[in-house]
Amino acid sequence: SQQGEEDPQALSIQEGENATMNCSYKTSINNLQWYRQNSGRGLVHLILIRSNEREKHSGRLRVTLDTSKKSSSLLITASRAADTASYFCATDGEETSGSRLTFGEGTQLTVNP
Amino acid sequence: KAGVTQTPRYLIKTRGQQVTLSCSPISGHRSVSWYQQTPGQGLQFLFEYFSETQRNKGNFPGRFSGRQFSNSRSEMNVSTLELGDSALYLCASSLLGSNSPLHFGNGTRLTVT
Numbered sequence: 282s283q284q285g286e287e288d289p290q291a292l293s294i295q296e297g298e299n300a301t302m303n304c305s306y307k308t309s310i311n312n313l314q315w316y317r318q319n320s321g322r323g324l325v326h327l328i329l330i331r332s333n334e335r336e337k338h339s340g341r342l343r344v345t346l347d348t349s350k351k352s353s354s355l356l357i358t359a360s361r362a363a364d365t366a367s368y369f370c371a372t373d374g375e376e377t378s379g380s381r382l383t384f385g386e387g388t389q390l391t392v393n394p
Numbered sequence: 395k396a397g398v399t400q401t402p403r404y405l406i407k408t409r410g411q412q413v414t415l416s417c418s419p420i421s422g423h424r425s426v427s428w429y430q431q432t433p434g435q436g437l438q439f440l441f442e443y444f445s446e447t448q449r450n451k452g453n454f455p456g457r458f459s460g461r462q463f464s465n466s467r468s469e470m471n472v473s474t475l476e477l478g479d480s481a482l483y484l485c486a487s488s489l490l491g492s493n494s495p496l497h498f499g500n501g502t503r504l505t506v507t
Contacts, residue, residue: 312493323398323484323498324437331493369437373493381427381450382496384437 287370287385295393300357302388304370305350311373313346313353314382318367327355327368360392395420398499400485406505412473415502419466419487425449426468427496428460431482440483443468444490472504480506 287304294300306313312331316324330337330346330353337344343356357364367389371382399418407413419426427442427450439452443462460470466487472479482503486496 314495316496316498321482321500321503323400323500324486324496326495326497329493329495371437381439381442381452383439384429386436 287368287388289388290386291389291391293391293393294360296360296362298360298392300360300364300390300392302355302368302370302390304353304355304385306353306370306372306383306385307351308372308374310348313344314371314373315342315344315353315355316369316371316384318369318387320366324369357390360390362392362394364390364392366390395422398485398487398497400483400499400502402502403500404503404505406507407475408507409475409477411475412471413475413504414469414471415483415485415504417468417470417485417487417499419468419485420497423487423489423497424466425488425490425494426462426466427486427488428468428470429484429486430454431484431501432480437484440470475506477506480504 314329315327318324328339330344341358346353367387369387370385401416425444428440429437431437442450446462457473462468482501484501486498488494488496
């Protein structure tokens with residue numbers, strides 16, 4: 282079963298707009314990570330935020346983490362058609378730290394040119 | 395550095411057969427983990443290996459097994475295949491420890507008929 286829940290399940294926007302995806306989880310974590318997956322390919326790591334961090338930036342990506350609400354959001358600014366992909370949050374739990382990540386169900390982002 | 399390599403890329407098997415999938419991690423990465431991805435269940439953790447030892451195992455039946463060699467390359471085996479085993483099997487490598495992102499291969503697409 283998936284620990285994380287993401288919303289929306291699907292998001293369609295125009296190029297240049299911002300895209301926001303949300304993730305909720307259930308247990309205590311060491312960190313939360315976001316990954317991107319293009320159709321039929323492997324996952325690509327985007328950003329990792331530790332449990333003692335509240336916000337992190339990487340290029341056009343901004344991630345926030347609220348451990349009191351057990352939630353995170355991923356903001357992609359000035360989106361491009363190449364950002365079209367599925368985005369997954371994944372938690373590294375305190376009890377199962379390391380490579381055993383628990384993934385959310387993912388958000389399918391479509392950026393229309 | 396070369397990325398994570400998985401072979402074969404596609405595989406078609408019939409029920410009852412067995413299959414072996416291979417994964418070569420990024421040079422220097424000694425932790426290898428496996429995930430199953432299906433439309434219905436999403437991404438689910440199978441197992442993780444480090445220094446030829448299984449560190450973690452997910453909730454899969456004993457038909458799913460794996461191993462890691464001294465050069466960190468890993469294989470997973472599924473015996474007595476069932477239709478429900480059809481999935482994208484993803485291998486990921488990482489440096490050991492929490493806060494180390496996973497680097498995924500492009501997966502092996504297994505179809506069981």
